[in-house]
Amino acid sequence: MKLSARQAVDVLRAAGEPTRLRILALLEREELAVLELCRVLDQSQPRVSRHLKLLAEAGLVERFPDGAWVFYRLSGAGREHELIGEVLARINPEDPGLARDRRKLDDVQAERAAAAQAYFAENAAQWDRIRSLYVSDADVETQILGAAGGGRFQRLVDLGSGTGRMLTLLGPRADHAVGLDLSQQMLNIARRNTAEAGLTHVELRHGDIFDTRLPEAGADLVVVHQVLHYLGDPAAAVKEAARIVAPDGKLIIVDFAPHKHEFLREQHQHRRLGFSDEEIDRWLAEAGLSDVRRIALPPSNGDGLTVKIWAAHRAPTALRSAA
Ligand SMILES: C[S@@+](CC[C@H](N)C(=O)[O-])C[C@H]1O[C@@H](n2cnc3c(N)ncnc32)[C@H](O)[C@@H]1O
Structure with missing residues (x-):
């Protein structure tokens, strides 16, 4: 089943804002905690949360609490997801804004990986x-x-x-x-x-x-x-x-x-x-x-x-x- 024109407009409207498009591009890489998104986007939590709420209402992202943290990921299936996948795939990967976000996310991931590696190296014996x-x-x-x-x-x-x-x-x-x-x-x-x-x-x-x-x-x-x-x-x-x-x-x-x-x-x-x-x-x-x-x-x-x-x-x- 295809999206109705009305549904397509709703999806594109939700994604059609710079920060929300950046969020979708970041979540395409992996699920992220709200605080990680704030760090990469360099925006306050209330602001990022407002954008995430709109994306969730449009069915583009899923929210899932995990202990005291809240994570988001792209909704796994559906026409909305396909439409957004198509939009993201057509954006030049060298776009300076998105490339900067990607580098910042690389840093967040590298820090996380280094902390986990250090933990396992330190604790291997125990x-x-x-x-x-x-x-x-x-x-x-x-x-x-x-x-x-x-x-x-x-x-x-x-x-x-x-x-x-x-x-x-x-x-x-x-x-x-x-x-x-x-x-x-x-x-x-x-x-x-x-x-x-x-x-x-x-x-x-x-x-x-x-x-x-x-x-x-x-x-x-x-x-x-x-x-x-x-x-x-x-x-x-x-x-x-x-x-x-x-x-x-x-x-x-x-x-x-x-x-x-x-x-x-x-x-x-x-x-x-x-x-x-x-x-x-x-x-x-x-x-x-x-x-x-x-x-x-x-x-x-x-x-x-x-x-x-x-x-x-x-x-x-x-x-x-x-x-
Ligand atoms: C909690 S230990 C569990 C080890 C073992 N399965 C057990 O239960 O005793 C988690 C292991 O996953 C490894 N690990 C973490 N991230 C990994 C990754 N991306 N690829 C492969 N191993 C990874 C760690 O180095 C560590 O040895």
């Missing part, structure tokens, strides 16, 4: 202890083993593998396993841990979850364990993880349910305070995965964090299912 502060590892791991299902895996990929806990847990059941991480310190510890576990078939690679360079549909099990909440663009990471999943394969995401522990942002570099089923389900569906199984592991103490497991499946190809 990571196994930090992780177990949240919930009992044993309970989570029992559920992950259940979600992975029985039998062997031809190829296991663990994205954001950290110290290699998922590789030592699932690696013994894989013919080949790859752990990928951005932190050399984490990779070094994972190399030691997997070697100590006698897992000689585990390969540890330096790489970025947003561009893994791993072959499409090459893994029958992909795991993303406690990584998404650090990322600027978790939806893009889910898309890349799903790309690697082979027909009849599985993607297992482990993260937190939405929570309010703001200190995790300041002290532990979390960007997102958990994820709702709705959000993860949408990303999985957009990435072509289905049959989502969800497991919630509530905390043992009252104000702890609920760990969530989402296990999704890629349908077998016609060829395989016919075989």
Whole structure:
């Protein structure tokens, strides 16, 4: 269905203002917190919020609160989205105003990445202890083993593998396993841990979850364990993880349910305070995965964090299912 002329006018009117067009161009890169947008645009929060409200009313952006922060992203689908995509694609990328915004956003992202890298470099040695502060590892791991299902895996990929806990847990059941991480310190510890576990078939690679360079549909099990909440663009990471999943394969995401522990942002570099089923389900569906199984592991103490497991499946190809 196409937009009516009236709808097209509404969309273009909402986008047809310099700051709002800049906001749309920035959100095209990734979801952003209001304060980050204010920093890049160099405008006050009330002003930016007014523009965001208008864009949201026109269906061009979505607002989602996350703890005490509020994030915005481009609305994922619909004719409005397509029309704006078309407008943005036709703007000269060298336009001085938009290029300046892009550079400022690069700075914001670089600062964020440097802080996260420094955190993981500093905490690599203690990571196994930090992780177990949240919930009992044993309970989570029992559920992950259940979600992975029985039998062997031809190829296991663990994205954001950290110290290699998922590789030592699932690696013994894989013919080949790859752990990928951005932190050399984490990779070094994972190399030691997997070697100590006698897992000689585990390969540890330096790489970025947003561009893994791993072959499409090459893994029958992909795991993303406690990584998404650090990322600027978790939806893009889910898309890349799903790309690697082979027909009849599985993607297992482990993260937190939405929570309010703001200190995790300041002290532990979390960007997102958990994820709702709705959000993860949408990303999985957009990435072509289905049959989502969800497991919630509530905390043992009252104000702890609920760990969530989402296990999704890629349908077998016609060829395989016919075989
Ligand atoms: C909280 S640790 C989790 C490690 C492991 N999955 C576990 O649960 O023990 C998050 C890991 O993600 C890695 N990471 C963060 N951003 C990444 C990115 N863009 N690409 C790959 N790894 C990333 C960090 O270096 C860190 O090792």
